[in-house]
Amino acid sequence: MRLPKFECFYPKTVDEACAFLAEHKDQTRIIAGGTDLVVALKQRRTLPQHLLNLKSIPDLSLISYDQKTGLSIGALATLDDVARNPEIKKLYPSLSQAASRVAAPQIRNKGTIGGNVALDSRCWYYNQSEFWRSTRPACFKAGGDCCYVVKGGKQCYSLISADTVPALITLDASVELVSKAGSRVVAVEKLYTGIGQTPNVIKADEILTRVLVPASSLKGVYIKHAYRGAIDFPLIGVAVSLSLNGGNTVEDVRIAIGAATPAPVRAVKAEAVLKGKALSDELLAEAGQVATKEVTPIVHIFAPVAYKRKMVEVLLKRAVGAANREQGIGSRE
Numbered sequence: 231m232r233l234p235k236f237e238c239f240y241p242k243t244v245d246e247a248c249a250f251l252a253e254h255k256d257q258t259r260i261i262a263g264g265t266d267l268v269v270a271l272k273q274r275r276t277l278p279q280h281l282l283n284l285k286s287i288p289d290l291s292l293i294s295y296d297q298k299t300g301l302s303i304g305a306l307a308t309l310d311d312v313a314r315n316p317e318i319k320k321l322y323p324s325l326s327q328a329a330s331r332v333a334a335p336q337i338r339n340k341g342t343i344g345g346n347v348a349l350d351s352r353c354w355y356y357n358q359s360e361f362w363r364s365t366r367p368a369c370f371k372a373g374g375d376c377c378y379v380v381k382g383g384k385q386c387y388s389l390i391s392a393d394t395v396p397a398l399i400t401l402d403a404s405v406e407l408v409s410k411a412g413s414r415v416v417a418v419e420k421l422y423t424g425i426g427q428t429p430n431v432i433k434a435d436e437i438l439t440r441v442l443v444p445a446s447s448l449k450g451v452y453i454k455h456a457y458r459g460a461i462d463f464p465l466i467g468v469a470v471s472l473s474l475n476g477g478n479t480v481e482d483v484r485i486a487i488g489a490a491t492p493a494p495v496r497a498v499k500a501e502a503v504l505k506g507k508a509l510s511d512e513l514l515a516e517a518g519q520v521a522t523k524e525v526t527p528i529v530h531i532f533a534p535v536a537y538k539r540k541m542v543e544v545l546l547k548r549a550v551g552a553a554n555r556e557q558g559i560g561s562r563e
């Protein structure tokens with residue numbers, strides 16, 4: 231498949247990039263590693279006049295840690311950089327695990343943390359070639375007025391399937407968004423709309439410059455379930471961060487479930503079941519059951535809703551158990 235025609239702009243600073251976006255935002259797409267956007271271009275899912283290539287901006291890939299302020303990850307840090315960084319491995323193991331589970335090594339060497347957080351929502355009917363899409367009337371996401379996944383649905387239900395997002399939510403992370411008008415910081419938990427056509431609140435003239443993770447006593451794990459573990463997007467991804475109050479009593483816990491729904495879900499009711507109680511098989515079973523009621527999974531072409539619901543329960547139990555046993559070393563599915 232050939233790329234469509236576009237002009238590429240290579241800014242040298244964030245200010246230059248913001249000035250370009252302010253003028254051309256309606257005809258421009260930001261490109262970082264390009265691992266997702268280039269596929270979208272080839273499939274003619276997006277036909278921008280300009281690409282704004284952030285890779286020409288120095289220092290946007292720095293990773294730094296401070297005991298007081300926590301972790302700062304430049305948007306252009308690759309997923310491999312994040313997965314291998316010794317401080318992230320030690321202090322934020324769920325994030326390191328999540329980054330290490332994205333796709334395959336070639337993609338992790340190119341794909342960035344900013345691109346992962348800003349990743350477009352996905353759907354089996356829409357993420358296809360132009361020819362494939364042309365065989366049926368356009369759905370909501372393609373500018374039409376129907377949905378093939380949720381029959382009778384009034385919006386697009388495509389999924390946020392980015393692996394690092396559930397881990398970032400359980401770590402209480404936020405992102406810095408910069409435009410010509412200034413900058414703002416948005417919690418990752420509040421970044422996603424749940425509407426497939428406009429999946430996040432990043433404005434067309436904004437650039438995600440940094441991911442910020444506070445210093446925390448919570449440590450956790452990320453467990454991903456995918457059909458082909460070496461390359462596929464998650465069918466379900468569960469992240470858990472927790473701290474124990476001596477023994478195995480849960481002092482604090484945060485649970486996030488990704489890839490099941492159009493926006494990631496924070497499982498607050500399951501958290502409430504666990505908080506202040508000693509971990510046991512019975513408690514984990516109860517938390518797993520409660521979590522399945524907090525999530526209404528969208529059907530996947532290879533995974534019925536009931537299967538996804540069951541996997542939420544299974545992965546949640548495994549993730550909390552692993553976080554308890556290993557206090558952050560975690561396990562791989």
Ligand SMILES: Cc1cc2nc3c(=O)[nH]c(=O)nc-3n(C[C@H](O)[C@H](O)[C@H](O)COP(=O)(O)OP(=O)(O)OC[C@H]3O[C@@H](n4cnc5c(N)ncnc54)[C@H](O)[C@@H]3O)c2cc1C
Pocket residue numbers: 259260261262263264265266267268269284305309331332333334337340341342343344345346347348349350391392393394432436437438439461462463464
């Ligand atoms: C075969 C294959 C398998 C994959 N498997 C997985 C997987 O298992 N898990 C997973 O999470 N992802 C997966 N991906 C998707 C993708 O590779 C990763 O999500 C990657 O992190 C995207 O980062 P990137 O830098 O390449 O983003 P790009 O492709 O450059 O951009 C992605 C989107 O983010 C926007 N964007 C990028 N950077 C910024 C920024 N700084 N500010 C504002 N907007 C920005 C772009 O405009 C675009 O909309 C897969 C992709 C492929 C091709």
Ligand code: SF4
Pocket residue numbers: 352353354355356369370371372376377378379380385386387388426
């Ligand atoms: S969820 Fe529905 S509207 Fe959205 S891309 Fe898929 S088929 Fe189209």
